[in-house]
Amino acid sequence: MDEKMMNGMFLRNFLVTIKRFKLACGLNIVGLSVAFGAFIVILMQVSYERGFDKGYPRQVYRVEVKDSTMHEAILARPMIDVLLAGSPAIAQGTMRPCYLDNRYVSLERNGAKVAYIEPYTTIYPDDFEVFGYELTEGTREAFDDHTKLILPQSMARKFFGTESAIGKLVTFEMGEKSTVEVGAVYRDFPANSSVPNCIKQKIAPEEHKNSWGAQNYWCFVTLWPGSDPEEAARQMTQAYAAFGKPDWISGEPNFILQPIEEVYYDKTVGYDTAPKGNRTTMTLLLSIALLVIGIAAVNFVNFATSLTPLRIKNINTRKVLGSPVGTLRAELIFESVGISLLGFGLGLLWVYLLADTGFNELISGGISFSTYSGVIWLGLGVALGVGILAGIYPAVYTTSFPPALVLKGTFGLSPKGRKLRTALIGFQFVVSLGLIVAAMFMQLQNRYMRSLDTGMDHDQVVIVNLSRDLAKSEMKNTLVNRLKEDASIEDVAFSGMRVGCSDTYMRWGRGLADGRSIHFTCLPVSWNFCRVMGLPTIEGRDFEEEDDLRTGAFIFNQTAMSEFDMTLDDRVFGHRSDLVPIVGVVKDFNFASLRNEIAPMCFYQFGKEAWYDLSVAYIKIKGDPFAGAAHIKRTVAELDPLYPVDIEFYDTVFDALYRKELKVTTLITVFSLLAVVLSLVGVFGLVVFETQYRRKEIGVRKVMGATVAEILAMFNRSFVRLVLICFVVAAPLAWYGVREWLGTFAYRTPVYWWVFAVSLAIVLFITLATVTIQSWRAATANPVEAFKTE
Numbered sequence: 001m002d003e004k005m006m007n008g009m010f011l012r013n014f015l016v017t018i019k020r021f022k023l024a025c026g027l028n029i030v031g032l033s034v035a036f037g038a039f040i041v042i043l044m045q046v047s048y049e050r051g052f053d054k055g056y057p058r059q060v061y062r063v064e065v066k067d068s069t070m071h072e073a074i075l076a077r078p079m080i081d082v083l084l085a086g087s088p089a090i091a092q093g094t095m096r097p098c099y100l101d102n103r104y105v106s107l108e109r110n111g112a113k114v115a116y117i118e119p120y121t122t123i124y125p126d127d128f129e130v131f132g133y134e135l136t137e138g139t140r141e142a143f144d145d146h147t148k149l150i151l152p153q154s155m156a157r158k159f160f161g162t163e164s165a166i167g168k169l170v171t172f173e174m175g176e177k178s179t180v181e182v183g184a185v186y187r188d189f190p191a192n193s194s195v196p197n198c199i200k201q202k203i204a205p206e207e208h209k210n211s212w213g214a215q216n217y218w219c220f221v222t223l224w225p226g227s228d229p230e231e232a233a234r235q236m237t238q239a240y241a242a243f244g245k246p247d248w249i250s251g252e253p254n255f256i257l258q259p260i261e262e263v264y265y266d267k268t269v270g271y272d273t274a275p276k277g278n279r280t281t282m283t284l285l286l287s288i289a290l291l292v293i294g295i296a297a298v299n300f301v302n303f304a305t306s307l308t309p310l311r312i313k314n315i316n317t318r319k320v321l322g323s324p325v326g327t328l329r330a331e332l333i334f335e336s337v338g339i340s341l342l343g344f345g346l347g348l349l350w351v352y353l354l355a356d357t358g359f360n361e362l363i364s365g366g367i368s369f370s371t372y373s374g375v376i377w378l379g380l381g382v383a384l385g386v387g388i389l390a391g392i393y394p395a396v397y398t399t400s401f402p403p404a405l406v407l408k409g410t411f412g413l414s415p416k417g418r419k420l421r422t423a424l425i426g427f428q429f430v431v432s433l434g435l436i437v438a439a440m441f442m443q444l445q446n447r448y449m450r451s452l453d454t455g456m457d458h459d460q461v462v463i464v465n466l467s468r469d470l471a472k473s474e475m476k477n478t479l480v481n482r483l484k485e486d487a488s489i490e491d492v493a494f495s496g497m498r499v500g501c502s503d504t505y506m507r508w509g510r511g512l513a514d515g516r517s518i519h520f521t522c523l524p525v526s527w528n529f530c531r532v533m534g535l536p537t538i539e540g541r542d543f544e545e546e547d548d549l550r551t552g553a554f555i556f557n558q559t560a561m562s563e564f565d566m567t568l569d570d571r572v573f574g575h576r577s578d579l580v581p582i583v584g585v586v587k588d589f590n591f592a593s594l595r596n597e598i599a600p601m602c603f604y605q606f607g608k609e610a611w612y613d614l615s616v617a618y619i620k621i622k623g624d625p626f627a628g629a630a631h632i633k634r635t636v637a638e639l640d641p642l643y644p645v646d647i648e649f650y651d652t653v654f655d656a657l658y659r660k661e662l663k664v665t666t667l668i669t670v671f672s673l674l675a676v677v678l679s680l681v682g683v684f685g686l687v688v689f690e691t692q693y694r695r696k697e698i699g700v701r702k703v704m705g706a707t708v709a710e711i712l713a714m715f716n717r718s719f720v721r722l723v724l725i726c727f728v729v730a731a732p733l734a735w736y737g738v739r740e741w742l743g744t745f746a747y748r749t750p751v752y753w754w755v756f757a758v759s760l761a762i763v764l765f766i767t768l769a770t771v772t773i774q775s776w777r778a779a780t781a782n783p784v785e786a787f788k789t790e
Helices: 003-020 022-050 077-084 127-131 140-144 153-160 229-243 279-306 308-320 325-354 358-362 373-398 403-408 415-451 473-484 545-549 558-563 625-639 650-656 659-693 695-703 708-742 753-780 783-789
Strands: 061-066 090-097 101-109 112-123 135-138 148-152 169-172 178-186 199-202 217-223 254-259 461-465 489-495 507-511 517-524 537-540 553-557 571-573 579-586 601-605 616-621 647-649
Touching (some): 022 659, 077 090, 090 127, 101 153, 127 217, 148 153, 217 229, 229 254, 279 325, 279 373, 279 708, 415 708, 461 625, 473 489, 558 601, 616 625, 625 647
Parallel strands (some): 553 579
Antiparallel strands (some): 090 112, 090 217, 461 647, 489 616, 553 601, 571 579
16 A cells, blocks of 8 residues: 555544544543643743843843842942953943833924823943844934934834834923934834833933942943853953952952843842742743643543544454554554644634733733744644654554454453553642642732731822922922822822832942941932831831931831941931931831842931932822822822823732732643643543443442442542542642742742642542543443443
8 A cells, every 4th residue: 555545544534533433532632722722822931931031142241249248230330331341351331220210201293292201221332232232213323322312113103103213302301301312213122131122322421420339230241252251250350459449348349240141030139120030930830831731641542542442343353354553553643643733723723812812911921923933833843742652552552452352352451551541640630739739829829928018008008100390399399288288188208219119129338437338228218208108116216307407317127227236326328428317217117029038228318408309109098099099190280281190009009019920820820720620531531441341340230239329439439549649649749849939939828738638629529520420321321231232
């Protein structure tokens, strides 16, 4: 038989098999489609995480510094200038602030003036070469000109539609207004890049040029081909040592070059505002993807073997008529591959449909076939592999019985076959139990983090970012007075940044009057901030309004006072190099996210010569919060009609801080439940197998007086025993995995014993229900029919 005829025969028999065994083939195809769909979606998320900061044309390094007391990545501009000139191995070097600045900008569009709040940053010109910008408009020269703006393509379209952005004017609506011309437009960097898609501008020549105390910048470099990053870092350290260090730096600094793609998972760098991922969580997601495929493959094997009683006569007849065993096995594997590919195709359809639902929001980079084409091809390869590997055992098993043994009707009692099928189902039970435990603890941890008392009273508090004009003292006083005219506004406080809504904040290195150096987080606030946010002082006093007329004041937390061995008699250098008193101690509270432990921090009152205007307003509302929010919006509009004010309740902002964890937790929960459902399909297949082979035994038992309940108990007993054995295996594995994952959080939920008990109860209940329902038909069948068939 030539190859063409054989392929035609294989295809014809494949179609006949699908038509004959609709239920089994349908369940197999649907189960595989769901598994492949889940596999593709999970791998899109994993690819997003694993590909973070890996798309640049050259290897990029971030410059970090270590000394005896710290490991940080935020540097001062003059320090960066020394480092960039310190090694001949550096090809290009750039820097940008570690925080984005939200700028209030306006422009003319269609004859009308429109305003936006957009992120903004300054850069060095070599940013272009370091990160490989792709310009869609303008030229490279815009990076060398600090009087030109550089916009991402998405923002240029938002501002100017389909018109060219080059030469268009953008006005910064703050302080002394300035109008700047757009000089270039770059293609947006992907979502899994730490390079921000924001307004960019070359840093002004004198900005922080000699400010050694302004540690506000990251530094990134590329090296010439063949250069050793460790040697380059040593040269940078030597250059800095030769230059001489400022007095406020403690210890002997040692500079290192960290590959930028490793920054995403590195949790050892202090006060690092770079985007962060969780390697343990991604490993768990990848494991779930592989386990879901494994479960689907096990189901495939079980269903294929469960059809053996119905196919064995046909196959053995063909063997007697001369069909080679190799040909029969190849045909069965061909069927297996065909079913797997059909499942893969249907899985792609599920993924395509999910892209238009809210589920798309759970994937960090979104569901996209074009962006993740490599994942699709990998999925196709996995589908082929599953089809071949999962088809081998059923093909060999089904064709392994001599015709004479089949005629005796005893082929179904193969001990090895039954042990293998039981082991496969056991694997599914272990996976299901483990995933239920993991999903429950992730939900508990997420709920724990969102409900833990941070120490601040943020109930009925609204956050409003003010323009720089509104944040100036004169306008600020007018704003506060206008707001308090309404009875719904209880009080208004201000800070330089959103407290409790970020992982890290401004880092200060300062000296004490006695010569000691300390490093801590500094949060500039208004005099009434602690009162509005419910943060009582436990020693000394709170800020007073009169502190605005003095040299300023510090209130440190308990951790800082203890770690630095300070008292209220100590004084600390402030922002103007004046010694500023410590007037009070605030009880420890979570000023940053719950991913971090409480560190030394202070609230700082600028005094009579403010460093900058505090632009984040905290407005305490009493009564109807929505009426209060409407009053705030009206008041701001009266003072600045153009300003696009955004009012956010603190609880909403706080929840957004853990949005990523919530998304990943939801993903893992959904796919864990999916794995459980697929496992039940496998149990269904095994029950079908058992009832097919034990029909005569069931008939004999009924003739001998066994009741339906006793027969159902016979089937359920073996599955209960199997689930309990699998629980003994799964529980310690799940406990270890959960403990390792929880260890990545500074604050974590306890490992409750009842979670394991609930997972066991869920699997037992669903398994017993599935076995009982499927066995009912065999248990209630007429025994005569079983004897006739046998």
